[in-house]
Each structure stands twice: as C-alpha cells, then as structure tokens.
Amino acid sequence: MQPGLIVLILSLLLGLQPITTDLYLPALPALTEGFGAPMAQAQLTLTALLLAFGLSQLVWGPLSDRFGRRPILLVGLTAYVLASIASTLSPSMGMLIVWRTVQGAAMGAGVMCARAIVRDLYTPAQGARVMSKGLGGLGVIACLSAPLGGLLSDLFSWREALLTLAVFGAVCLALIALRYEETVPQKNMTALQPATLLRTWLTILRNPTFVAFSALTSASYGGLFTFLASSSFVFIQVLGLSKTQYGLLMFSMSFAYILGTFLCRRLLSRFGVRGAVAIAGALTLSGGTLMGVLALSGLHTGWAIMLPFYLFMLGHGVHQPCGQSGAVGPFPQTAGAASALNGFLMMVAAFAMGSWLGTHMDGTVFPLALGVWFWSVLIALTAWTLVQKHGKTGQH
Numbered sequence: 001m002q003p004g005l006i007v008l009i010l011s012l013l014l015g016l017q018p019i020t021t022d023l024y025l026p027a028l029p030a031l032t033e034g035f036g037a038p039m040a041q042a043q044l045t046l047t048a049l050l051l052a053f054g055l056s057q058l059v060w061g062p063l064s065d066r067f068g069r070r071p072i073l074l075v076g077l078t079a080y081v082l083a084s085i086a087s088t089l090s091p092s093m094g095m096l097i098v099w100r101t102v103q104g105a106a107m108g109a110g111v112m113c114a115r116a117i118v119r120d121l122y123t124p125a126q127g128a129r130v131m132s133k134g135l136g137g138l139g140v141i142a143c144l145s146a147p148l149g150g151l152l153s154d155l156f157s158w159r160e161a162l163l164t165l166a167v168f169g170a171v172c173l174a175l176i177a178l179r180y181e182e183t184v185p186q187k188n189m190t191a192l193q194p195a196t197l198l199r200t201w202l203t204i205l206r207n208p209t210f211v212a213f214s215a216l217t218s219a220s221y222g223g224l225f226t227f228l229a230s231s232s233f234v235f236i237q238v239l240g241l242s243k244t245q246y247g248l249l250m251f252s253m254s255f256a257y258i259l260g261t262f263l264c265r266r267l268l269s270r271f272g273v274r275g276a277v278a279i280a281g282a283l284t285l286s287g288g289t290l291m292g293v294l295a296l297s298g299l300h301t302g303w304a305i306m307l308p309f310y311l312f313m314l315g316h317g318v319h320q321p322c323g324q325s326g327a328v329g330p331f332p333q334t335a336g337a338a339s340a341l342n343g344f345l346m347m348v349a350a351f352a353m354g355s356w357l358g359t360h361m362d363g364t365v366f367p368l369a370l371g372v373w374f375w376s377v378l379i380a381l382t383a384w385t386l387v388q389k390h391g392k393t394g395q396h
Contacts, residue, residue, distance in 0.1 A: 001181055006121065007130070009180060011137020012172045013073075013114035016080070016107045017053070018142035019168055021046060022250060025232045026150035026243040027158035034158070035093040039233070040358045044097050046229055047354035049104035054347025056108035061116070061340025062200070066191035068184045069113045069120070069336075070176070076109020077173040084166035088159050103165070108343070110172065115324055115339035120183035124329030128273060132264040132321035139258035139317070143251050150247025188333060200337050210327050210338065212386035214345045216277065217323035219382055220316050222349035223288070223375030227253070227309060229357050230368040238363060239302055249306060256310040260317015273322050274391045280318035281383030287311030288376020295369035305365060312376060319379065326391060 001009075024031070024045075032042040064072040083106055087099035114134065118127045152161040190196040204210050235241045235249060260280075267276035291308035324342060331338040353371065360367045 001179070005179060006117070007133045007137065009175060010114050010117065010130070010134030011141065012175060013110040014134050014138040015141035016110045016169070016172065018138055018254070019145045020049065020103060020107055020165055021228055022142055022145035022254075023149040023164060024153075024158060024161050025146055025228065025250070026236075026247050027153035027161050028232045029236050030153060030243070031096075031158040035096075037093040039361060041093050041097070043229060043354055043358040043361075045093075045100045047351055047358070048097050049100040049107075050225070050347050050354065051351045052101045052104035053108045053111070054344040054351065056105035057112040057340035057343040057347075059340075060109045060112045061336040061338075062191045062197055063336075064109075064113055064116060065184070065188040065334055065336035068182045068187055069117060070180060070182045072109050073113050073176045073180065074173070076106050076113075077169055077176060080106035080110070081166050081169040081173060084162065084169055088162045088166065112336065112339050112343055115328060115343070116335040117183050118325055119328045119332060119335035119339070120185065122325075124325055125268075125273070127325035127329065128268055128322050129265055131325045132261045132268075132317075135317070135321050135324075136258055136261040139254050139261060142254035142257065146250030146254070147244070147247035150243040150245075150250075154243050191334070191337070197337075200334050201341065204331060204334070204338050204341055207330055208386075208390040209330050210342070212382070212390040213323045213326035213329075214342050215382045215386055216319050216379065217327065217342060218345045218349040219375055219378040220284070220319040220323065221346040222353050223284075223312060223372050223379065224316055225350040226353050226357070226368060226371035226375060229354050230361060230371070231305075233361060234305070234365055234368050235302060238365060239300070241302065249302065252306065253309060253313055256313035257317045260314040261321060262317075263314060264318040264321050267318060268322070273326060274388055276318055277322050277383045277387045277391065280315040280322075281380040282315075283311050284315035284319070284376045284383075285380035287313075287315065288373040288379075291369045292373030295365050300365045305369065309372065312372060315379070319383070326387075 028042055060072055080103060083099050083103040087096055087103060090096035090099055118131050122130055149161045232246060235246045264276060267279055287308045291305060294304040327342040328335050328338045357367055
C-alpha cells in the first residue's frame with residue numbers, strides 16, 4: 001500500500017471516533033427535549049457509547065492479533081453501519097442509548113486496528129510521525145463534524161445528523177474491502193488462549209513506557225471529553241448560541257487540534273518524543289489554568305472558554321500522536337492488545353468524567369472550566385515526570 005493510502009485509511013478509521021461523538025452534539029439539547037428525557041439520560045447516549053468503545057477494544061485487540069486486522073475491520077465496520085441506521089430510527093431515548101452502545105462497540109474495531117496498523121508498519125519514532133498525519137486527518141473530520149451536525153439538525157432534525165454516520169461508515173467499509181491489504185506480519189496463533197491473553201495484558205500493564213504514555217493519552221482525552229460532553233449545553237443553553245454557531249466554534253477547536261498535529265511533527269524532528277511532550281505540557285497547563293482563572297473571576301463568555309481551550313487543543317495535537325504510538329511501541333508482537341488497553345484506559349477516564357458531569361452540570365460554565373483545568377494539571381505532571389523518565393521507546 002502507498003504511504004498516502006495508509007494515511008487516508010488511518011484518517012478515516014481514527015475519524016470514526018470524532019464523527020460519532022461530535023456530529024450529534026449540536027442536536028443533543030433538542031434531542032433531549034424531543035424525547036422529554038432528563039439531561040443525565042442524554043449524557044448516557046455519549047458515555048454508554050464510549051464505555052462500549054473502550055471495553056470492546058479489549059476483545060477486538062486480541063482477535064486482530066490472532067486473525068489479522070482485515071477481517072476484524074470488515075466485521076466491525078459492517079456492525080457500525082447497521083447500528084447507525086438503527087439509532088437513526090430509534091423510537092425512544094432508551095432505544096437510542098442501546099443502539100449508540102452497539103455503535104460504540106463496533107467503532108472500537110476501527111480505531112483499535114488503526115493504532116495497531118501503525119505499529120505493524122513502523123518503528124515507534126516513525127510511528128509518532130505517521131500517527132500525527134493520521135490524527136491530522138481525524139482533525140479535519142472533527143472540524144467538519146460539529147458544523148455539519150449543527151446545520152443538519154437546524155435544517156432537518158437530529159435523525160438526519162445520525163444518518164450521516166451510516167454513510168461515513170459505509171465509505172470506510174468500502175475502502176477497507178477494496179484497498180486495504182493485511183498488515184499483520186505474522187498472526188499470533190496463541191493470542192486468544194486465556195493464559196496467553198492474561199500474560200500479555202499483565203506484561204503490557206507492567207511496562208513503565210506503556211504506563212507513562214497511556215497516562216498521558218488518558219488525561220489528554222479526559223480533558224477533551226470534558227469539553228465535548230458539556231459544551232453543547234454550556235454554549236447553547238447557558239450562553240445562548242445557536243446550533244450552527246456552536247458547530248462553528250467546534251470547527252475552530254478542531255482546527256486548533258490540526259495545528260497541534262503539525263506542531264507535533266516539527267517538535268519531534270527537533271526535540272524527540274520527550275521534548276515534544278514536555279513543551280506541549282506547558283501549552284496544556286497554560287490553557288487549562290487560564291480557563292479556570294477566567295471562570296472563577298466571573299468572565300463567563302464564549303471567548304473566555306474558547307481562547308484558553310485553543311491552547312489546550314494545540315497540546316492535545318502533540319500528546320495524542322506521541323502517546324498513542326509510544327504506548328504501543330514496546331509491543332510489536334501484540335500491538336493489537338497494547339492498542340486495545342491504551343484505548344480502554346482513555347475511555348475509562350472519559351466515562352468517569354461523563355458520570356461526574358451528568359450529576360454536576362448546574363447551568364453554569366464551572367463544570368466545564370474547572371474540569372478542563374483539573375485534567376490540564378494531570379497532563380502536565382505526566383508529561384514532565386513519567387514520560388521524561390520512561391518515554392525512552394520513542395527516542396530510538
């Protein structure tokens with residue numbers, strides 16, 4: 001496969017996550033009112049999806065080490081398309097939660113395989129650069145998702161926004177079926193034996209490099225998820241923006257992330273993985289602290305949230321490529337299992353934060369601002385301590 005095709009495949013597979021979470025965010029308040037459901041139930045359409053996404057990767061990872069990435073991608077993407085159609089037709093909030101959960105589990109196959117494919121084909125240092133290109137593509141998809149979701153739900157309804165996911169899934173499925181060639185160099189015949197699986201997971205979890213980079217990706221995703229889960233309510237209901245205006249704000253946030261992935265490649269070539277992550281940690285902490293301080297000083301406007309969050313997203317564009325490739329780097333033979341555990345830990349952070357937000361959203365900007373500040377402190381501490389001590393893999 002040509003390098004351009006690999007980056008396209010990575011971009012689309014990784015892009016399953018932001019399009020599935022971001023596209024319906026502008027419609028979330030309207031969908032909640034339409035079903036007459038409480039806000040906690042609305043949050044469940046996102047947190048249940050992400051919990052299923054995290055847990056499913058623990059299954060998809062070893063399966064892809066045993067049978068190869070291609071069959072897992074074909075099964076997962078087919079299930080994703082079917083779940084997307086079913087969620088569009090949901091007659092109640094309960095059924096929507098069920099189908100969003102199935103969708104999350106299916107999405108796990110695509111995202112997990114994308115991270116494993118990078119390890120199949122590249123060394124850890126090359127992998128961080130290729131991953132930053134793939135995540136740049138994810139950024140483009142994220143840029144378009146929220147504005148498109150806002151526009152579709154303003155012009156039509158939330159159902160049309162959800163139907164778009166089925167179309168995107170079908171495009172991914174067609175590309176994998178027609179152009180993707182298996183990347184697993186050698187299938188791991190013992191990958192699914194319970195004793196082997198347990199041993200593999202323990203080996204991965206004990207590896208200090210994996211722990212350092214997974215702590216980084218989990219904290220960074222926790223901060224992003226805090227924003228994703230609360231921002232539509234804060235901007236539309238508290239600050240009075242329209243769905244389309246909110247979609248454009250989300251576009252600008254994703255654009256800052258794309259700039260972060262470009263910054264990542266520049267920093268990697270000059271400072272290596274540890275240096276890049278340390279510099280990005282300063283950006284993250286500056287953004288989170290500024291947002292928290294502005295909120296506490298009573299400045300509750302869109303820009304008081306967005307300008308600091310742009311700094312956070314620049315850092316996120318460095319932490320994710322370095323962290324995701326770094327976590328899988330030590331495990332060429334069990335890249336699927338390592339990618340799965342890394343993805344699972346990110347979703348645990350998101351689920352914990354989503355559960356907290358479901359009970360603490362109080363009609364102010366504080367849960368969003370203080371939540372992002374909390375994660376930014378954790379990210380900086382991880383970047384400056386654990387990654388500096390154990391992030392050697394990325395240096396080779």
